[in-house]
Amino acid sequence: MRARGLNKRFGERQALKDVGFEAAAGELVAVIGPNGAGKTTLLSILAGIQAADGGEVETGAGAVGWVPQQAALYRRLTVEENLLLFARLEKLPDPRASVEEMLALTGLGERRGEIVARLSGGNQQRINIAIGLMARPSVLLLDEPSVGLDPRQRARLWEFVSGLAGRGTTVIFSTHDIQEAERYGNRMLVLADGEALFDGSAEELREAVRGEAAEAADRDFETAFVAYLHHRGH
């Protein structure tokens, strides 16, 4: 997937300013930035959910899967009913087969008959991701996927997502958790006030943070990162 010169304005607010990046097959890209940085706007434009004012997105050959921050699940339907509903909405050729595939992939086969409202947040998030995966996308976009999960649920989520990337899916996820970005992302794209401040590996980001915010470099990385944003005028 490749994006170039993306711009998006909401009234007076420039939510994205000339943002571009590339992600290869199997790469895990973390889009990091504080609230309001433009993460959701960027991902939803990449997903084709909303249009940019300018710039272009090349998605490559395969489908793009979208996992919104707020799961759009029907809480009073069962796991299986939810999956079947979305498989039909996506007009997949064999909805029942897709449901079975997603139940197997998420390990939720035994919970198929359960009402979604009774599942843990972690399992609800797995269904949310399964829906994004139904069309077998080659690029998966996840908007703050770990918010609200406990540490064990997070670990399972990342094990699952890393496995997808290991099998060649390009994964682009947003987070405001710098540690999570470092731990699970191969590449970091730092957004602040709609601008891409940095694009590179975690080590390169540490290097940049050290160069920009020397006085905070000996502190924990999150503190140093906040100082870095401050130095860069954000």
Ligand SMILES: Nc1ncnc2c1ncn2[C@@H]1O[C@H](COP(=O)(O)OP(=O)(O)O)[C@@H](O)[C@H]1O
């Ligand atoms: N539909 C919208 N209408 C007006 N302003 C919006 C809309 N969506 C986002 N914004 C604004 O654009 C900026 C970026 O928002 P967003 O992409 O949601 O940031 P993030 O996901 O990083 O928190 C924010 O200032 C936000 O208020």
Ligand SMILES: [Mg+2]
């Ligand atoms: Mg957001």
